[in-house]
Amino acid sequence: MRVCVGMTVTRLSCWRTLALFSRGHCMYTQGQSPEPRIREYFYYLDHQGQLFLDDTKVKNFVTCFKDQQFLVFFFKHLKANHSNRYQQHFPFVSLCGRERNFLRCDDQPVVFTNLLPETGQGARLSYCGGGTKLNVAFQPSSLFMNPDSGRVYHPAPEQLGGIGLVRSALAIEFSPHFHYSAGQDSSAQPTHFQWAGQRHRLTNELFRHFALK
Template identity: 65%
Template sequence: MLLVRTAVLGGGALRCRPVGCRSAASYVQGQSPDPRIREYFYYVDHQGQLFLDDTKVKNFVTCFKDKQFLVFFFSRLRSNQSGRYEKDFPFLSMCGRERNFLRCDDRPMVFTHLLQSSGGPRGLGGDQELLSFCGGGEKLAVPFRPEALYMHPTSGRVYHPCLERVGGVGLVRSALAIELSPFFVYPPETSQSGQPSHFLWGGEKHTLTNELAAFFPVAEEGSEERQLE
């Protein structure tokens, strides 16, 4: 992993203020708090792009694009319970003696593509359809459950269940959410600005479970609305 970063690591002490966090963390990329231990700091945006946290201009040019690296990084990602940077970098990917801390714009897992795992026309449902996250293709994916899609009532962002080790919820990136949006069905008495009740997929009308609503406390809705302004 160190070789992948060599060309883009900067030096010097840094202070960063993670999006949505109330405090800042001081760090040096590649710092060694203990013998033979190295620490690096990353950020994933709401499009699922991974960056070194201190990258000044974050776009497609500066994000990590090597699939092998992305699979390696995200397959090891867990909740940060290391006792270091837990508030500002809530997630941690361990690589031997390397600690890779991660913060995110919204959720650490961002679904970027809807894939077919074993052929068949799109929309048939079942385990043939996968939601892939963070640039990893089929190696970073979960089965697509159309009934479990959840549209946040305040932000309008769309979410889908993800791995429990990173919080159980993944964000659907905006491009994919727009692609899926025509299949949401709204109650007759509400407009499309309200909460959808069903999702049309594979010739079926799926009743939305809204099971992910429990992950978004009412207090968070007001906070999220302020962030989007």
């Protein structure tokens, strides 16, 4: 029998509520079985990179998932939801054997939470609580500040859309390194990012993800 690493924790948590949950026109029950031997669960990722059961009423650090083994498994198997089930409300799904774990997000399915200590591979950003097991190379020139929201973004794995949100605490750490055109303040679009003794010109390549909306 195949065992999904970390999913046992999720299952035990899910059975605390068997009531039908409705989000707009989307209705589900945590742990529902639409087909024999199939289980479906529903999750929410906030803008700080914290993962919750979608129907958790109070979403904070106390109620989010913290087990790193579970988080790594969940996000490594995450992909776009093309299952024809709940696609409008839950655009991503993490499959584990006979379990379908649907995910909706406050912003992006990848939220960068920490800058890891630099090694021979250079600086890396970890995401969604995965530490060294979920990370990408830090690309200073590819940072993008959305002029509408002020949120900061960085390239993410392509299978997850190619763009990730930098959580607010990390974005604040980055803020002194942004440079602006002469006469502009921090409310304008930055042009450069100073990092490791180098002045990187920002490409704003991630703007394409917002231009398409």
